[in-house]
Amino acid sequence: MESAAPDASSVGAGRKLATTAVWSGTGATATALWGSCAGSGKKPYRTIVDLRGPAFRCSCPSRKFPCKHALGLLLLWSAGEVAEAARTPGDAATWLDGRDTRAAVKATAPAKPADPERAAATAAQRADRVAGGIAELTMWLEDQVSQGFSGLDGDPYARFDPLAARLVDAQAPGLASRVRELPGVLTAGDPADWPDRLLMRFGELWALGVAHGRLSELDDDTVATVRRHVGYTVAKADVLSRPPVTDDWMAVGRRTEELDHITARHMWFYGADTGRYALTLEYVPTGGVFAARPPVGVAFRARLHFYPGSPGHRALIADENAVPGDPVSRTGVPPAATTIDHARRERARSVAADPWLRAEPATVRGRLAVAPGTGYALIDEHGESVALHVDPERWTTLVATTLGGPVGVVGELGVDGLLPLSVISDGQVIAL
Amino acid sequence: MNEHANTHWEATVSAALLGVNNRRPAQLDADPVIAEYLSAQQDPATAVLHTAALTATARNASGPPRVEATAIAEAPADDRPELSETAARALAHALEAAAPLRYRMLRRVAEAHRRPPAAMLVPLLRTALRDTAAREAVVRIVGARGAWIAEKTSDIGWSGLLLAELYGTPEGNSDRDEQLWTHGIVAQRVMYLTGLRRRDPAAALALLTGGWRSETGPDREQLLSALETGLSAADEPFLEACLRDSRKKVRATAQRQLALIPESGLQRRLQTLVAPHVRLGRSLLRATTLTFTTPSGDELAAASADRYGISTAGNASGANSNGVNTNGANSKQWVTAQLLGRITLPFWEAHLGAAPEKIVSAVSLEDAVRVIPALSEAALVQGDRRWATALLKHPTAPVSLFAIADPACVADVVIDRLRRGDVVGLDHLPVPWPPAVATAVFDAFDAMHRRHRTLTPEGHTMLLHLPVGLPLDIDWGRRILALHEAATAGMWTNHLAIFDEALHIRTVLERELT
Numbered sequence: 001m002e003s004a005a006p007d008a009s010s011v012g013a014g015r016k017l018a019t020t021a022v023w024s025g026t027g028a029t030a031t032a033l034w035g036s037c038a039g040s041g042k043k044p045y046r047t048i049v050d051l052r053g054p055a056f057r058c059s060c061p062s063r064k065f066p067c068k069h070a071l072g073l074l075l076l077w078s079a080g081e082v083a084e085a086a087r088t089p090g091d092a093a094t095w096l097d098g099r100d101t102r103a104a105v106k107a108t109a110p111a112k113p114a115d116p117e118r119a120a121a122t123a124a125q126r127a128d129r130v131a132g133g134i135a136e137l138t139m140w141l142e143d144q145v146s147q148g149f150s151g152l153d154g155d156p157y158a159r160f161d162p163l164a165a166r167l168v169d170a171q172a173p174g175l176a177s178r179v180r181e182l183p184g185v186l187t188a189g190d191p192a193d194w195p196d197r198l199l200m201r202f203g204e205l206w207a208l209g210v211a212h213g214r215l216s217e218l219d220d221d222t223v224a225t226v227r228r229h230v231g232y233t234v235a236k237a238d239v240l241s242r243p244p245v246t247d248d249w250m251a252v253g254r255r256t257e258e259l260d261h262i263t264a265r266h267m268w269f270y271g272a273d274t275g276r277y278a279l280t281l282e283y284v285p286t287g288g289v290f291a292a293r294p295p296v297g298v299a300f301r302a303r304l305h306f307y308p309g310s311p312g313h314r315a316l317i318a319d320e321n322a323v324p325g326d327p328v329s330r331t332g333v334p335p336a337a338t339t340i341d342h343a344r345r346e347r348a349r350s351v352a353a354d355p356w357l358r359a360e361p362a363t364v365r366g367r368l369a370v371a372p373g374t375g376y377a378l379i380d381e382h383g384e385s386v387a388l389h390v391d392p393e394r395w396t397t398l399v400a401t402t403l404g405g406p407v408g409v410v411g412e413l414g415v416d417g418l419l420p421l422s423v424i425s426d427g428q429v430i431a432l
Numbered sequence: 433m434n435e436h437a438n439t440h441w442e443a444t445v446s447a448a449l450l451g452v453n454n455r456r457p458a459q460l461d462a463d464p465v466i467a468e469y470l471s472a473q474q475d476p477a478t479a480v481l482h483t484a485a486l487t488a489t490a491r492n493a494s495g496p497p498r499v500e501a502t503a504i505a506e507a508p509a510d511d512r513p514e515l516s517e518t519a520a521r522a523l524a525h526a527l528e529a530a531a532p533l534r535y536r537m538l539r540r541v542a543e544a545h546r547r548p549p550a551a552m553l554v555p556l557l558r559t560a561l562r563d564t565a566a567r568e569a570v571v572r573i574v575g576a577r578g579a580w581i582a583e584k585t586s587d588i589g590w591s592g593l594l595l596a597e598l599y600g601t602p603e604g605n606s607d608r609d610e611q612l613w614t615h616g617i618v619a620q621r622v623m624y625l626t627g628l629r630r631r632d633p634a635a636a637l638a639l640l641t642g643g644w645r646s647e648t649g650p651d652r653e654q655l656l657s658a659l660e661t662g663l664s665a666a667d668e669p670f671l672e673a674c675l676r677d678s679r680k681k682v683r684a685t686a687q688r689q690l691a692l693i694p695e696s697g698l699q700r701r702l703q704t705l706v707a708p709h710v711r712l713g714r715s716l717l718r719a720t721t722l723t724f725t726t727p728s729g730d731e732l733a734a735a736s737a738d739r740y741g742i743s744t745a746g747n748a749s750g751a752n753s754n755g756v757n758t759n760g761a762n763s764k765q766w767v768t769a770q771l772l773g774r775i776t777l778p779f780w781e782a783h784l785g786a787a788p789e790k791i792v793s794a795v796s797l798e799d800a801v802r803v804i805p806a807l808s809e810a811a812l813v814q815g816d817r818r819w820a821t822a823l824l825k826h827p828t829a830p831v832s833l834f835a836i837a838d839p840a841c842v843a844d845v846v847i848d849r850l851r852r853g854d855v856v857g858l859d860h861l862p863v864p865w866p867p868a869v870a871t872a873v874f875d876a877f878d879a880m881h882r883r884h885r886t887l888t889p890e891g892h893t894m895l896l897h898l899p900v901g902l903p904l905d906i907d908w909g910r911r912i913l914a915l916h917e918a919a920t921a922g923m924w925t926n927h928l929a930i931f932d933e934a935l936h937i938r939t940v941l942e943r944e945l946t
Contacts, residue, residue: 012528019932021916022925038925142477148451195449196441200491202448203484210485344495351493369501377501386496396585400553403507403577404584417496430551 010064010071017072020081026073027085033077034092037069047073048092050099054292057095065289126171130230133170134209137163137179141206145199153194156183174231178205204356221353224309229356234307239316244303247271249278250332251296252410252429253361253421258286265290268361268410268421269304269315272333277361278304278315296422296431299332310353313361334429337365337408340384347413359412359419367406368398378409378418387417394420394432401425439463444483452476465490504584508576512547519944520549522937527559532900533934534559536863537941538569544945548573553581557588571598613639618651625658633662641670649679656685665695672697675739687741691774692814698740703779705735706771712784712794722784722794724803726764727771742770765802772806777819788822795826804828812836834860843869850876855890858897865901873898874911878918887924895927899934904942 017023017037024044026035031052036044037060045060047069054074056066076082088096140163144152152159160182167176178201185201186194211218211226218226228234249269257264262283269278282290294300303318338346343362350360366380368388376388376395388409390398401407401423408424422431440460447457457480462470466486474482515523519541526537538559541548548556553574560570571578571594579598582589612624629636640655647655656674659667667689674686690698709725727735732744744767780791795803804823808830811819820837823829824845834842834857843866846857850872861869873894880891887895895915902908912935919928 015525016926016929016933019929021919021928021932038920038923040923040926141481145448145480146451146453146477148449148454150449195445199445199448199480199484200488203481203486203488206481207485207489347495348493351489351495355489355492357492367503369503371499371501375499375501377499379501379503385499385501387499392586396554396581396587399504399584400581401550403550404504404580405506413496415492415496417499425550 013068014071018075026082028082133172138209248299250299270335279313297429311350335363340380359414362413389419507580510547515546522940536900542569542572629661653681694776701735720794769806773809831860847872855893863901864903
């Protein structure tokens with residue numbers, strides 16, 4: 001329930017409405033839930049919840065979605081305070097039927113008439129444009145090292161942004177966003193070493209360009225990997241047509257990231273039987289609401305379709321709508337925690353398949369440690385250590401949760417350190 | 433820069449920075465990890481980019497480097513039985529709830545002597561950081577682990593705000609550790625000294641006086657406050673000496689503590705000073721009246737009142753240690769108020785030969801404004817229940833007395849005030865209430881609702897206190913049902929929902945803790 005709420009204050013507001021005192025005419029069937037909530041106005045608000053979605057409808061003017069009334073009604077229902085009803089009242093039935101009809105239309109609507117010739121022409125046109133963009137990028141890179149890039153740290157945005165814009169025009173958004181990261185590379189780390197860091201990034205970009213020029217010589221996996229980094233999108237339908245992996249997937253970490261006008265949600269899952277990590281990426285406009293997903297620490301039985309390419313973490317959940325309602329098949333098994341050395345080797349293996357990889361999921365067992373200065377770190381039983389990328393607030397949570405004892409940390413292992421997403425305590429995965 | 437390049441990669445970076453058109457990379461052997469993939473036939477720019485790509489991949493593959501770090505020590509053990517999961521959840525909700533419930537539940541958990549689950553420690557400590565009134569209870573709940581977390585984290589330990597209180601936690605077993613006295617920060621030393629004072633007041637005094645000269649001003653100020661525990665006549669010589677301290681706050685603390693020792697020279701001098709000026713007399717209209725005159729400047733000087741912090745200069749002196757409101761005071765009344773606030777209350781009974789009730793009722797109306805708050809302050813500082821109860825019956829008695837006066841009398845006063853629609857007392861009434869108070873609140877609420885047909889601010893205050901104060905061993909179903917009916921009629925069901933939730937949280941916690 002709480003994961004469906006737009007924010008914490010909505011949960012609080014909902015909780016306050018989860019009392020029979022304010023509700024009238026409530027009822028529930030296996031698929032729907034309805035009621036009228038007395039508000040500040042004369043006419044009570046009418047709230048309907050489609051439990052299959054879940055989807056919400058309320059006559060209140062709130063801009064939050066779902067609103068506190070819908071959340072309150074859900075809480076009331078989960079507390080067993082809403083009586084079962086034999087039939088759905090008129091207004092609820094109308095809305096639910098409308099939803100069903102629209103869903104049916106969507107399901108049965110034939111996909112856009114496929115025109116193989118036209119599709120091939122579009123693809124060829126795009127490949128040309130990308131190749132043009134890459135040629136320009138390569139020339140720009142050669143120019144930087146031929147003429148020298150000293151002084152570039154003076155006004156990096158003016159140097160990099162026009163290039164990024166041209167790469168967007170060339171339909172290579174992956175390359176464009178890598179170029180946009182470059183000003184940040186200059187300032188992240190030892191100020192004296194910025195030329196080292198920048199030249200390595202130049203090398204990565206150059207290699208992506210070279211690889212794209214030789215796609216025909218590469219194996220399928222590497223082709224998919226290169227295309228992903230360049231920024232080709234893979235149609236959802238193509239991913240869903242790949243064989244699914246069925247498992248008890250436990251949510252082991254989630255983080256959101258603010259991009260331009262868009263919020264991205266990264267969710268990591270771990271499959272108990274396959275021992276495989278999976279990553280779902282979702283985007284909504286800033287301020288929007290993500291689809292409900294199980295909270296961290298909860299497992300659900302589902303079929304996942306993995307995207308092509310290495311290291312093969314990104315996936316789509318089949319039967320999207322079935323996820324929240326599906327009964328949790330069993331409590332799920334969190335990933336087994338390894339040593340830091342083991343995690344480093346696993347990451348190296350993934351880099352071998354995908355040299356442009358940034359972060360690899362890892363579960364490491366160790367104790368919290370502090371580095372001189374203000375650095376935070378994790379030390380394992382062999383004395384190996386890795387920097388922890390945490391802000392003071394998250395560090396506090398880690399300290400209080402572990403009480404200084406050994407702990408399994410699930411996170412993303414990057415080239416500079418570990419970004420912790422959750423901890424494993426007494427076999428329970430707890431989100432940070 | 434080329435001259436300083438020691439490796440192939442350094443030479444490559446230097447050349448790229450200046451431009452390979454201007455300067456070729458120095459001829460050095462490439463790192464063996466990448467050497468076999470480099471080709472000799474590339475043009476210089478491509479060779480640089482190729483080297484960069486291979487180096488980047490090698491760097492990426494080697495992953496995060498080792499860091500020099502030291503593992504943090506484990507948290508101290510806490511062998512109290514753990515708070516149940518249900519109770520912890522209720523407590524988490526209580527932290528978000530309105531003030532009366534929040535404070536009551538925190539106190540209740542603190543008294544229950546249970547260990548909070550690790551996940552609750554940070555929310556509790558964050559509450560204590562932003563809410564000073566919650567601090568004392570939180571400090572007791574989190575125990576020694578709270579101080580441990582504050583030491584290890586910059587946001588809970590921020591500016592040491594909580595540290596002093598956390599170190600004083602009675603749940604900690606570290607107060608026997610002499611290291612704290614010799615090496616600890618001042619908060620730890622105060623804690624150690626307070627602990628020692630509780631066990632052996634004389635030893636604590638000796639320890640403090642031994643190193644007194646070498647302590648800094650701010651430290652002296654804080655350390656001296658530890659003597660308040662176990663204060664006795666034996667401390668008088670040292671405190672007298674502190675009256676000559678160069679630091680004003682040290683002098684003020686010593687003055688306050690001397691006043692708390694009934695047999696101290698300060699008390700005797702103040703009593704001698706005041707005795708001829710206060711007497712019970714018979715007036716024509718009233719049976720008994722307490723009359724005051726103010727000691728003259730010569731008398732005050734003879735008693736070295738100034739040295740003991742009695743100010744004659746109105747309220748601007750900053751010597752307002754008894755907290756009496758001095759707005760608009762003329763200096764004579766101000767002197768009287770200061771004296772009354774400091775003299776031990778039993779003195780009046782002996783001097784005037786009357787019981788507290790009689791003395792309080794003899795205070796004239798025009799004097800009451802000054803005298804009742806001063807005597808109430810004295811009752812609070814001295815923790816004198818008899819006097820607090822006697823003062824309570826006065827119409828201008830401050831509500832702060834509710835906390836120490838006889839509960840039965842407090843209940844009577846609160847019920848009386850509720851009949852007049854005055855709800856201020858509810859904030860200070862010990863909980864749970866006697867059944868008569870609960871009934872009076874429901875009655876007052878009904879009366880309010882009959883008259884206004886909506887939720888008044890007073891009604892709102894009652895609604896906040898009801899779930900906290902109701903004695904739970906009595907069934908209030910009928911009265912609560914009436915509240916629900918009133919709420920539906922008056923369109924304030926949202927406020928009632930808060931009431932319901934609060935009552936639920938309290939019921940769950942009380943059940944889990946007993």
